[in-house]
Amino acid sequence: MEKKYVVGVDLGGTKIYTALVDLEGNIIKEKTVETLAHEGEQAVMGRIVDTINYVIDGTDKDLIKSIGIGSPGPLDVKNGIIIENSNLPFKNFAIVKTIKETYDLPTYLDNDANVATLGEFMFGAGKGTENMVFITASTGIGGGAVLNGKLFRGSTGNALEVGHMTVATEGPRCGCGNLGCAEALGSGTAIGKRAKEAVLSNVVTSLKNYENVTAKEVFKEAANGDRVAKNILNTSLTYLGIAVANTITNFDPEKVVVGGGVVNGGDIVIDTIRNVVEERCMAAFVENCTIEKAVLGGKAGVLGAAALAITEK
Amino acid sequence: MEKKYVVGVDLGGTKIYTALVDLEGNIIKEKTVETLAHEGEQAVMGRIVDTINYVIDGTDKDLIKSIGIGSPGPLDVKNGIIIENSNLPFKNFAIVKTIKETYDLPTYLDNDANVATLGEFMFGAGKGTENMVFITASTGIGGGAVLNGKLFRGSTGNALEVGHMTVATEGPRCGCGNLGCAEALGSGTAIGKRAKEAVLSNVVTSLKNYENVTAKEVFKEAANGDRVAKNILNTSLTYLGIAVANTITNFDPEKVVVGGGVVNGGDIVIDTIRNVVEERCMAAFVENCTIEKAVLGGKAGVLGAAALAITEK
Numbered sequence: 001m002e003k004k005y006v007v008g009v010d011l012g013g014t015k016i017y018t019a020l021v022d023l024e025g026n027i028i029k030e031k032t033v034e035t036l037a038h039e040g041e042q043a044v045m046g047r048i049v050d051t052i053n054y055v056i057d058g059t060d061k062d063l064i065k066s067i068g069i070g071s072p073g074p075l076d077v078k079n080g081i082i083i084e085n086s087n088l089p090f091k092n093f094a095i096v097k098t099i100k101e102t103y104d105l106p107t108y109l110d111n112d113a114n115v116a117t118l119g120e121f122m123f124g125a126g127k128g129t130e131n132m133v134f135i136t137a138s139t140g141i142g143g144g145a146v147l148n149g150k151l152f153r154g155s156t157g158n159a160l161e162v163g164h165m166t167v168a169t170e171g172p173r174c175g176c177g178n179l180g181c182a183e184a185l186g187s188g189t190a191i192g193k194r195a196k197e198a199v200l201s202n203v204v205t206s207l208k209n210y211e212n213v214t215a216k217e218v219f220k221e222a223a224n225g226d227r228v229a230k231n232i233l234n235t236s237l238t239y240l241g242i243a244v245a246n247t248i249t250n251f252d253p254e255k256v257v258v259g260g261g262v263v264n265g266g267d268i269v270i271d272t273i274r275n276v277v278e279e280r281c282m283a284a285f286v287e288n289c290t291i292e293k294a295v296l297g298g299k300a301g302v303l304g305a306a307a308l309a310i311t312e313k
Numbered sequence: 314m315e316k317k318y319v320v321g322v323d324l325g326g327t328k329i330y331t332a333l334v335d336l337e338g339n340i341i342k343e344k345t346v347e348t349l350a351h352e353g354e355q356a357v358m359g360r361i362v363d364t365i366n367y368v369i370d371g372t373d374k375d376l377i378k379s380i381g382i383g384s385p386g387p388l389d390v391k392n393g394i395i396i397e398n399s400n401l402p403f404k405n406f407a408i409v410k411t412i413k414e415t416y417d418l419p420t421y422l423d424n425d426a427n428v429a430t431l432g433e434f435m436f437g438a439g440k441g442t443e444n445m446v447f448i449t450a451s452t453g454i455g456g457g458a459v460l461n462g463k464l465f466r467g468s469t470g471n472a473l474e475v476g477h478m479t480v481a482t483e484g485p486r487c488g489c490g491n492l493g494c495a496e497a498l499g500s501g502t503a504i505g506k507r508a509k510e511a512v513l514s515n516v517v518t519s520l521k522n523y524e525n526v527t528a529k530e531v532f533k534e535a536a537n538g539d540r541v542a543k544n545i546l547n548t549s550l551t552y553l554g555i556a557v558a559n560t561i562t563n564f565d566p567e568k569v570v571v572g573g574g575v576v577n578g579g580d581i582v583i584d585t586i587r588n589v590v591e592e593r594c595m596a597a598f599v600e601n602c603t604i605e606k607a608v609l610g611g612k613a614g615v616l617g618a619a620a621l622a623i624t625e626k
């Protein structure tokens with residue numbers, strides 16, 4: 001019998017989002033529950049199983065091919081283990097073994113960036129490409145790549161930590177310990193930091209009413225014409241653009257898909273990235289590579305987990 | 314009958330270096346001639362054929378598997394064409410077709426960086442790895458990568474232009490037009506430029522006797538204790554190290570092999586690169602990745618071309 005469906009599980013610190021998905025990426029049935037990580041390993045594992053039971057209920061089990069799980073890392077992908085994560089109760093937890101035993105179905109695990117990369121590649125903005133890079137900018141900057149039609153993981157599963165490329169030798173200290181990482185200069189967090197500095201200074205800006213100013217407010221005030229907000233965005237998005245440009249220079253992709261909260265700030269994000277890439281990359285790259293906004297949004301994780309279930313063997 | 318040999322051709326602007334090579338990378342017979350590019354297409358093509366004839370003479374042709382050619386680019390690798398190169402007389406020249414017709418043997422072409430990468434991977438410092446990056450620093454900075462055991466070319470054949478990553482937003486203008494490329498800051502040319510600036514200023518340095526000071530002299534005077542020469546090397550090699558660190562952060566390789574003229578400057582080169590990588594890369598990368606000097610030296614091109622002939626299908 002031809003297998004027609006897979007199950008995708010998007011496991012996050014806040015929510016568990018599970019769906020039965022067909023091989024074209026259509027969600028047939030879905031369920032979202034709160035993770036409630038503080039309740040511990042057994043409770044969270046129970047909730048994952050509940051969501052899977054819910055989405056497969058009513059479907060002939062013989063039509064289900066496999067299960068994919070996207071989780072924040074670090075993971076031991078090969079052995080299907082969540083090593084540790086500050087937002088999840090799992091520690092060296094063999095999640096793949098547990099799920100596999102429960103459902104007697106092939107089960108695969110990968111980190112959220114890789115899973116989102118696969119999702120955009122199979123069902124989103126990267127459809128039809130052979131070499132695609134995915135870059136996500138929100139709190140941090142991360143990425144993934146499909147090379148010659150296959151997910152590229154690197155030798156430890158940590159490839160495309162694009163936010164931790166040095167783009168300013170003497171730049172600010174990054175969370176990773178290095179100075180001048182792209183993430184410390186061009187992430188949503190970096191936008192918020194610059195805005196806070198502005199608010200705390202005496203410059204004239206409509207940002208001044210915010211005590212805990214965020215990237216979202218900077219985008220709003222920039223759109224309203226605030227000069228300081230515009231300047232903060234220009235600086236920050238230029239660094240994000242450099243991270244994209246450097247990644248293109250290394251991977252020579254046909255397409256870069258940019259996702260994460262920062263892209264929701266408006267057209268200015270992709271426009272600035274495109275300008276920086278045109279300024280900084282060699283012509284051969286610029287002519288060949290398009291830069292597009294991710295399209296899967298909040299479904300990137302669950303559809304990516306489904307894509308993992310479809311492609312892994 | 315089991316095929317036992319391939320022919321490697323290292324086509325350069327100065328020399329043509331051709332060898333009959335066995336499948337373990339041993340050179341059986343070799344020939345080097347001057348390119349004499351000014352004599353034109355027919356003459357140079359004739360010399361390439363002469364060198365091949367010389368190295369295969371005396372060997373049963375049935376034992377020869379294929380021919381590999383490494384050439385400076387830009388190339389159309391798929392169609393075996395040298396598009397153009399300022400040091401060679403070829404323009405849109407179908408070199409693969411010509412060689413194939415002459416010898417009735419499968420023939421493959423790739424650019425010098427890719428070929429050197431393959432050479433180090435199969436027969437040099439990268440032997441036994443699955444994910445290896447090769448970075449070459451001389452006049453410029455270039456690179457190549459073997460990912461999951463296969464040469465990675467990118468979608469236009471230009472992957473790993475690592476010298477053109479931006480590492481200092483407002484840095485000096487690079488030959489490519491961009492500001493602050495790794496090549497403009499960390500290549501042999503950059504070392505020479507800094508040395509010239511020092512010589513033309515009034516600082517106390519033993520470099521001052523040189524009118525057209527080169528990287529070689531900077532290494533020599535630094536080894537002799539000259540403070541300015543040491544400072545120039547530290548600055549330049551730190552930028553080279555950042556290019557290596559950023560490439561590790563993107564590709565997550567097991568090994569980086571560093572070749573090109575600059576590595577011949579002494580242990581200081583690899584030592585500085587290692588220090589910068591330890592400072593700037595995340596622990597997961599540092600623990601997993603070794604950085605080593607290339608070992609094939611002047612034979613990288615010819616053995617790489619042989620490796621191309623062995624691996625391509």
